[in-house]
Amino acid sequence: MSAALDEMARSIALREAEVMRFALGDRWGKRQPAQRASARVYAAERGGGWIDVARRRLAFGAGELVFLPRADAHAIRDRPTTSLEQPEALCRGMHAVADRALATEAPPEAHLVIVDLHLDAAGAPWLALLPPAVHITGATPGLARWLGETLALLAGARDLSPALRRSIGETWAHALFASALRDPGASLPRAEALRDEPVVAALARVRASPERAWELGELARQAGLSRSAFAARSTALLGEPLGHHVRRLRLQRAAVLLGETTLPVKLVAARVGYDSEPAFARAFARAHGVSPIAYRQARRREDGAPEIRRAG
Structure with a gap:
């Protein structure tokens, strides 16, 4: 638990x-x-x-x-x-x-x-x-x-x-x-997903590597569940479908790379699992309200333009 x-x-x-x-x-x-x-x-x-x-x-x-x-x-x-x-x-x-x-x-x-x-x-x-x-x-x-x-x-x-x-x-x-x-005052739901270690382990792997092309069926097999049962339990745990969760994790990681490295936008997109830079830019703008380049510029101004490390 x-x-x-x-x-x-x-x-x-x-x-x-x-x-x-x-x-x-x-x-x-x-x-x-x-x-x-x-x-x-x-x-x-x-x-x-x-x-x-x-x-x-x-x-x-x-x-x-x-x-x-x-x-x-x-x-x-x-x-x-x-x-x-x-x-x-x-x-x-x-x-x-x-x-x-x-x-x-x-x-x-x-x-x-x-x-x-x-x-x-x-x-x-x-x-x-x-x-x-x-x-x-x-x-x-x-x-x-x-x-x-x-x-x-x-x-x-x-x-x-x-x-x-x-x-x-x-x-x-x-x-x-x-x-x-x-806390003893927490009223945790009795949903089986919250106590199901195989489901939690699968979601932990997804969080660690959101850039991978995860397949719901593969994760369900690893957890020993049917596709529909895994989808229901993971949604109960995450509060959103797994695909939405993966997309949000990718764009969160992209925001970190844009703010803390000098990687070109194309490489940032590839690092977080996007094959197409335009598709990445559209998804990022929908999530953050600005383009990847504008986000990077704003972060540098906010941070006082500190020295930015290069990612290998």
């Missing part, structure tokens, strides 16, 4: 991770509306707070994280008795103290890091089955420590390139979703 859960978690693609630091004193709190295609993380470096979400109240303290995998509507405050009757935030004298860092005028009692994860979850229908919040504490020291240290890296290391920051952030996000899938 663990392999299935990890494979599911990896179907989430991270578009962007926004990290903010807050130093909060006196009474503070805020009501936060739901966000679409997002997840949110609250981490306490010092002090802590309370979160109310979906009729559940969580207290979190220093070194702990609260993960909201769908960024559902919620409230956060310094203590349960703090009133949030007003629609605006209750954080008196809030002002900027550094880039992406805010503080109240009162001496800080809580130091929080808040991360908004903006997601591409087209292949993750299972998000609706997750609990509204997952509390990660020292009860799982290995995972909790890694998540905390990686968050500190994302929040504090300003010399990371945008590409490396995205890569680290996506791995971090996958670990959070894998934790949420294992």
Whole structure:
């Protein structure tokens, strides 16, 4: 089952991770509306707070994280008795103290890091089955420590390139979703596909090499299933037909090659399984809204035109 859960978690693609630091004193709190295609993380470096979400109240303290995998509507405050009757935030004298860092005028009692994860979850229908919040504490020291240290890296290391920051952030996000899938509050469906290791193994091979000309019948035989049974189980797991999933994986990999290498577009197309450069360009434009060349130019401007490695 663990392999299935990890494979599911990896179907989430991270578009962007926004990290903010807050130093909060006196009474503070805020009501936060739901966000679409997002997840949110609250981490306490010092002090802590309370979160109310979906009729559940969580207290979190220093070194702990609260993960909201769908960024559902919620409230956060310094203590349960703090009133949030007003629609605006209750954080008196809030002002900027550094880039992406805010503080109240009162001496800080809580130091929080808040991360908004903006997601591409087209292949993750299972998000609706997750609990509204997952509390990660020292009860799982290995995972909790890694998540905390990686968050500190994302929040504090300003010399990371945008590409490396995205890569680290996506791995971090996958670990959070894998934790949420294992949470006792998750209402996983009873579909056999989610526990069927041969299906998961076949999909893992597809993910590792999406450029191959995969045949549904071949994968079904490897999994010991009929073509129709494999198609039904893989669609239940992925949230989309296998062919759509393969195409999305290819175009995601193409975006990485365009952004991080100097390979000509024709070679990028070949690397991700397209025999025709025009066909690749049309598919890429449909998926990303711009041509491959325009995407590469935009990424270079976004990254400040860093040195781009050559792929052999």
